[in-house]
Amino acid sequence: MAAIDRLRAMLGEDKVSTNQSVLEAHGRDENFPETRPPIAVAYADEVADIQAVLAWCREQHVPVIPFGVGSSFEGALVPASPDVPVISLDVSRMDKVLSIQPENFLAVVEPGITRTTLNAALRHTGLFFPVDPGADASLGGMAATNASGTTTVRYGGMRQNILALQVVLANGEVLELGRPVRKSSSGYDLKNLFIGSSGTLGVITKLTVRLHPVAEHIHTLRVFFPSVNQAAEAAYSVMGSALPVARLELLDELAIRSINRYLGRDYPVAPALFLEFHSSTRAAIEDEIALVEALVQEAGAINITVARTQQEQLAQWEARHNVHWALVTSHPGHTYTITDTAVPLAHLPAMIAYAQQMLQAMGLTGSIVGHVGDGNFHTLVATKPEDVAQAHTFSEQLVHRSLAVGGTASGEHGIGLVKRRYMAEEHGPALAWMRQIKALFDPDDLLNPGKIV
Numbered sequence: 001m002a003a004i005d006r007l008r009a010m011l012g013e014d015k016v017s018t019n020q021s022v023l024e025a026h027g028r029d030e031n032f033p034e035t036r037p038p039i040a041v042a043y044a045d046e047v048a049d050i051q052a053v054l055a056w057c058r059e060q061h062v063p064v065i066p067f068g069v070g071s072s073f074e075g076a077l078v079p080a081s082p083d084v085p086v087i088s089l090d091v092s093r094m095d096k097v098l099s100i101q102p103e104n105f106l107a108v109v110e111p112g113i114t115r116t117t118l119n120a121a122l123r124h125t126g127l128f129f130p131v132d133p134g135a136d137a138s139l140g141g142m143a144a145t146n147a148s149g150t151t152t153v154r155y156g157g158m159r160q161n162i163l164a165l166q167v168v169l170a171n172g173e174v175l176e177l178g179r180p181v182r183k184s185s186s187g188y189d190l191k192n193l194f195i196g197s198s199g200t201l202g203v204i205t206k207l208t209v210r211l212h213p214v215a216e217h218i219h220t221l222r223v224f225f226p227s228v229n230q231a232a233e234a235a236y237s238v239m240g241s242a243l244p245v246a247r248l249e250l251l252d253e254l255a256i257r258s259i260n261r262y263l264g265r266d267y268p269v270a271p272a273l274f275l276e277f278h279s280s281t282r283a284a285i286e287d288e289i290a291l292v293e294a295l296v297q298e299a300g301a302i303n304i305t306v307a308r309t310q311q312e313q314l315a316q317w318e319a320r321h322n323v324h325w326a327l328v329t330s331h332p333g334h335t336y337t338i339t340d341t342a343v344p345l346a347h348l349p350a351m352i353a354y355a356q357q358m359l360q361a362m363g364l365t366g367s368i369v370g371h372v373g374d375g376n377f378h379t380l381v382a383t384k385p386e387d388v389a390q391a392h393t394f395s396e397q398l399v400h401r402s403l404a405v406g407g408t409a410s411g412e413h414g415i416g417l418v419k420r421r422y423m424a425e426e427h428g429p430a431l432a433w434m435r436q437i438k439a440l441f442d443p444d445d446l447l448n449p450g451k452i453v
């Protein structure tokens with residue numbers, strides 16, 4: 001194809017692939033039911049490569065979808081239509097740590113670096129980067145989806161942990177957004193506009209991220225309850241205490257059973273809260289342990305297990321981070337419908353109860369897991385082809401209920417193709433202004449078109 005030959009001539013032979021399996025790996029995500037391969041994958045080693053790809057896109061009128069490691073949900077990476085040719089712009093080779101500045105509690109990185117690689121590079125500093133989605137995602141992809149994770153309840157998600165961004169716009173211009181400072185009242189906050197924009201406004205090419213001191217005293221425990229509702233009520237009362245909550249995760253019985261099978265654990269098969277507290281002194285932690293145990297017992301806890309060693313703590317969070325794969329492998333041959341609502345905290349127990357009742361009433365197999373300290377939970381519905389319509393109705397009803405109580409359609413996974421239909425209901429007239437912002441930055445609709453707005 002002449003257009004692809006031209007791209008090869010502009011970028012270099014080794015930076016363009018049309019290999020079928022490479023194309024397929026770039027035209028899918030972790031739960032969208034269809035694969036829609038791009039016509040080529042372009043690999044960037046530096047900003048100039050990204051500018052060259054965008055120049056080619058403008059010349060050929062072919063849209064481009066930026067690609068990190070491909071761990072996202074909701075069809076964010078999948079072309080909006082199978083009939084429109086697109087190229088994928090893979091930035092995973094741009095994976096360097098450009099500088100670590102412990103004295104300023106920050107690091108400057110390229111977008112392709114993954115969260116675990118960054119934390120490995122930080123090990124000698126006593127600092128860490130906290131945002132930890134279950135996958136080893138790229139920092140660029142995490143910024144583009146405004147990802148969060150188990151520690152967000154204490155340290156914030158991507159928006160709270162990115163100080164500055166470098167982005168390349170559709171016209172090839174390079175912008176520096178934000179400053180390496182903790183606070184600023186200067187100008188419109190374009191940096192935060194690009195965070196969560198899913199590659200629709202520009203390509204992220206550099207990030208300045210906040211680092212945090214590793215906590216001295218960590219108290220980690222698992223608490224099991226007779227019912228998911230009691231676990232959710234306990235989570236709410238823990239959030240209402242003054243305890244220094246660093247992680248507060250809910251897993252239902254099916255999730256625990258799947259983890260036991262997948263990782264060979266012997267956790268009690270019951271709904272659970274996985275909790276962690278970060279304290280500055282040992283004395284403080286003793287009082288906090290007593291308080292948290294009293295709170296969960298009052299909510300009906302049937303088993304409390306404290307992770308005594310660092311190894312036990314790591315094992316507990318390894319289990320939490322593997323829950324998605326544990327569930328997926330226990331239902332081979334199914335696809336997954338994943339909900340991602342977040343609601344004001346007081347509504348969380350009722351939302352979880354509603355999700356449970358609906359699963360039962362519709363005869364669906366689903367598991368509830370969630371970052372409940374943030375009011376955010378997922379229902380992973382194992383879907384056979386004959387259940388697709390039911391699963392979609394379930395997901396839709398949960399979103400409507402979330403929006404009705406002041407919540408959001410997506411706590412962390414983003415809008416992609418799947419959640420677009422709720423944007424008007426959630427944002428009202430503001431959606432028209434979002435569309436104008438998209439048109440301002442990308443008038444030819446070349447950057448991940450058809451997403452979000």
Ligand SMILES: Cc1cc2nc3c(=O)[nH]c(=O)nc-3n(C[C@H](O)[C@H](O)[C@H](O)COP(=O)(O)OP(=O)(O)OC[C@H]3O[C@@H](n4cnc5c(N)ncnc54)[C@H](O)[C@@H]3O)c2cc1C
Binds near residue numbers: 070132148200
């Ligand atoms: C097992 C599992 C557990 C997960 N748990 C969580 C969780 O707890 N919390 C959470 O938030 N998510 C979670 N996710 C979803 C996923 O990991 C996040 O959405 C993550 O942020 C995606 O990063 P990525 O590098 O894979 O991006 P990709 O999937 O490659 O891309 C995601 C989006 O970002 C855009 N993009 C990628 N790189 C750039 C760039 N440099 N510039 C501009 N746009 C770009 C893409 O076009 C796409 O729209 C989980 C996924 C899995 C598989």
